Amino acid sequence: MADPRLEILERRLANVRKIIAVSSGKGGVGKSVTSVVLALALRDRRFKVGLLDLDFTSPSTHVILGVRDLQPIEDYGIIPPVAGGLSYMSIVFYAFDNPAPLRGLDVSNSLIELMAITRWGELDYLIIDMPPGLGDATLDVIRLVKNISFLIVTTPSILAFETVKKLVNLLNSLKTPILGVVENMVMDDKGRIRGEVDKLGVRYLGEIAYDAGLEASMGSVEKLKGTRFYVSLERILKGLL
Amino acid sequence: MADPRLEILERRLANVRKIIAVSSGKGGVGKSVTSVVLALALRDRRFKVGLLDLDFTSPSTHVILGVRDLQPIEDYGIIPPVAGGLSYMSIVFYAFDNPAPLRGLDVSNSLIELMAITRWGELDYLIIDMPPGLGDATLDVIRLVKNISFLIVTTPSILAFETVKKLVNLLNSLKTPILGVVENMVMDDKGRIRGEVDKLGVRYLGEIAYDAGLEASMGSVEKLKGTRFYVSLERILKGLL
Amino acid sequence: MHEWALAEGIISKADRIAIENNLEITDIVIQIGELQQIDDEILQFALEQLRTDNMKKARFTLETIKAKLKCRACGEEWRLDLSSLDEESSEAVHFVPEMAHVYIKCPRCGSPDFEVLEGRGVWLASVRGVRKDG
Amino acid sequence: MHEWALAEGIISKADRIAIENNLEITDIVIQIGELQQIDDEILQFALEQLRTDNMKKARFTLETIKAKLKCRACGEEWRLDLSSLDEESSEAVHFVPEMAHVYIKCPRCGSPDFEVLEGRGVWLASVRGVRKDG
Numbered sequence A, B: 001m002a003d004p005r006l007e008i009l010e011r012r013l014a015n016v017r018k019i020i021a022v023s024s025g026k027g028g029v030g031k032s033v034t035s036v037v038l039a040l041a042l043r044d045r046r047f048k049v050g051l052l053d054l055d056f057t058s059p060s061t062h063v064i065l066g067v068r069d070l071q072p073i074e075d076y077g078i079i080p081p082v083a084g085g086l087s088y089m090s091i092v093f094y095a096f097d098n099p100a101p102l103r104g105l106d107v108s109n110s111l112i113e114l115m116a117i118t119r120w121g122e123l124d125y126l127i128i129d130m131p132p133g134l135g136d137a138t139l140d141v142i143r144l145v146k147n148i149s150f151l152i153v154t155t156p157s158i159l160a161f162e163t164v165k166k167l168v169n170l171l172n173s174l175k176t177p178i179l180g181v182v183e184n185m186v187m188d189d190k191g192r193i194r195g196e197v198d199k200l201g202v203r204y205l206g207e208i209a210y211d212a213g214l215e216a217s218m219g220s221v222e223k224l225k226g227t228r229f230y231v232s233l234e235r236i237l238k239g240l241l
Numbered sequence C, D: 001m002h003e004w005a006l007a008e009g010i011i012s013k014a015d016r017i018a019i020e021n022n023l024e025i026t027d028i029v030i031q032i033g034e035l036q037q038i039d040d041e042i043l044q045f046a047l048e049q050l051r052t053d054n055m056k057k058a059r060f061t062l063e064t065i066k067a068k069l070k071c072r073a074c075g076e077e078w079r080l081d082l083s084s085l086d087e088e089s090s091e092a093v094h095f096v097p098e099m100a101h102v103y104i105k106c107p108r109c110g111s112p113d114f115e116v117l118e119g120r121g122v123w124l125a126s127v128r129g130v131r132k133d134g
């Protein structure tokens, strides 16, 4: 039996110029905050930007953005609502505040279903907030989204970086493009990660300091734009464009 | 066709007095450090302790413990090697430093396979370091390990706590026992999480401050035992025993 | 109305099969998992509208497959009573069938950890046609 | 030698079936996925040693199932040449067959994202016996 969803998935992304998966081997390194702020910063430069949260079992971007009372519109598929100027899609539109205990197969199916029915329209950038680890979602975007590239987030900790090495190794062996590595939550810069990233043959894009003011900005796009985190990411973005 | 592994899995744990899954909805909250330090602290109280790393796609406990050149022994199954006084089992004994791109189904199969062949022998405690999220590993330990209880780790961040609420909700609906919640990486105590945990009807076990000295202790059991993290967890443990 | 999106996928897949095998398609059978509660009138209408030149006279047959679930925790197998879902949950499962794990529990043990044995999604079950000349 | 652990599982499952159905087991068929490279002599020996009273004269038949893999990225299907694995990788896959995703890549596109269609694990394929009196 043929799965008709795979047939349209690619077409749904046909008018998206650049697709960036924000990823890491590890959780808690700042993928979600980076995804949101990256999307907002691109939007501030007048790009048309979409944000897709693929961390189905622990979605965070809706909390960071402060999304409330929004819902996609059903129209020959579904049209993502706009949050903070971004075309925004998340499983929380369907799971709400309930736990979503999804096995890998369910994650894969949900991802395919959502991507097959979501009509992004024309976008300059689609930013995808990935779940941690090298599981179904990561393997599926690599396999199904042809022109994807990865932005990797790490912290200065050896625990995070060990998993990042594995992710780089995997992406390299699959010839999936890596934009580079962002070092987040830097407290006292020792330059260790920069050297390690160089050794991997991957671009070190810059660092984002630990920002004690970030937590108080959660849920407000305006406040997020006033954080040091935002300023740091802006600087990194300059080197990326 | 019948799967003979499920038949023996339970028996392998028959002589383990207490099994604790260290879990969280979210990554990067300190599950792995908590697992290792909890296991070491129990061991210091003369208990027989095992540590099982079930975060197959981004294992960390071997880095925290500084495990090197160890390998299980094959003997009517496999016997976990001893690291820092703990009977220790991790997928890195088989994947080494390579990336392990496993879909949920593979995670589930690996977990069942490992648990079916590992002979823990007599243990007072088996600590299980869980991957983030509500996926295959979490659903499998709930389903397959009858006398398991969960120790939940959160940070003070709303992002972490939102996912912890979902985990609590899931465990409650399955009547899986929750030992309580540990609040990790506390910087300036506002007591917010304690209040929220109370509201969930779950025990607040205590807090662990952000410990700038932790990173330098990675890979050395001796150094870990000298950290403020260890002292805080010791205090929490007193309330648990 | 996201039935149109699903119809698009079906037509496109069938069209590709037609091209690859040089077929004039006469019959297309589509299986619809009950879980997703597709509006088959809308789907049928969408298929008619979207049909391509390679399937000008094709007949679309829609078959609904009953949902059958099996609990991974206790082994219970059951057929779903979809009317037990409230509107919001029902809508969610309509768009993303896996949301079943959010809104449905095993009737025996209460676990959301079940397998959908049958009745998930929309599938192109078979395509028949006659070979075109040349 | 972890074949003993697998034998233990097989015997215990078969014994449970015997008890539940009040059977004296005569035949047990076990399928062994090639991927796991089980030593069938050791497994056979272990089974003989571990047999219970409900299967005193049972014959154990071991069937090896060839490994067949299918790439999720490019669709390639292939049979595995296990001799291409070095000793360390081979050992790893012996204990945890999923380590195939660490050491084996699709021969066409290089992806580790493949499905093991056949030839994984050890399964109790069938148990036959005669009903006991009483």
Ligand SMILES: Nc1ncnc2c1ncn2[C@@H]1O[C@H](COP(=O)(O)OP(=O)(O)O)[C@@H](O)[C@H]1O
Residues within 6 Å of the ligand: A024, A026, A027, A028, A029, A030, A031, A032, A033, A034, A060, A184, A185, A186, A208, A209, A210, A211, A212, A214, A215, A229, B027, B028, B157, B158, B159, B160
């Ligand atoms: N630069 C930073 N300074 C302070 N806190 C940060 C920073 N980056 C991320 N955080 C916090 O760290 C936690 C993890 O971030 P998150 O984006 O959710 O990570 P991930 O998506 O990788 O799991 C969150 O509580 C977030 O607010």
Ligand SMILES: Nc1ncnc2c1ncn2[C@@H]1O[C@H](COP(=O)(O)OP(=O)(O)O)[C@@H](O)[C@H]1O
Residues within 6 Å of the ligand: A027, A028, A157, A158, A159, A160, B024, B026, B027, B028, B029, B030, B031, B032, B033, B034, B060, B184, B185, B186, B208, B209, B210, B211, B212, B214, B215, B229
């Ligand atoms: N109390 C703490 N103080 C300082 N750093 C911590 C503390 N707890 C954890 N960390 C660090 O935070 C990161 C995430 O911890 P880890 O145990 O790997 O989390 P998880 O297993 O939940 O992903 C690691 O770099 C770890 O060293």
Ligand SMILES: [Mg+2]
Residues within 6 Å of the ligand: A031, A032, A033, A055, A060, A129, A130, A131
């Ligand atoms: Mg995240």
Ligand SMILES: [Mg+2]
Residues within 6 Å of the ligand: B031, B032, B033, B055, B060, B129, B130, B131
């Ligand atoms: Mg961890």
Ligand SMILES: [Mg+2]
Residues within 6 Å of the ligand: A106, C098, C114, C115, C116
């Ligand atoms: Mg399912």
Ligand SMILES: [Mg+2]
Residues within 6 Å of the ligand: B106, D098, D114, D115, D116
């Ligand atoms: Mg597999």
Ligand code: NI
Residues within 6 Å of the ligand: A074, C001, C002, C003, C094
């Ligand atoms: Ni619809």
Ligand code: NI
Residues within 6 Å of the ligand: B074, D001, D002, D003, D094
């Ligand atoms: Ni062996």
Ligand SMILES: [Zn+2]
Residues within 6 Å of the ligand: C071, C072, C073, C074, C075, C076, C106, C107, C108, C109, C110, C111
């Ligand atoms: Zn059940």
Ligand SMILES: [Zn+2]
Residues within 6 Å of the ligand: D071, D072, D073, D074, D075, D076, D106, D107, D108, D109, D110, D111
């Ligand atoms: Zn391939």
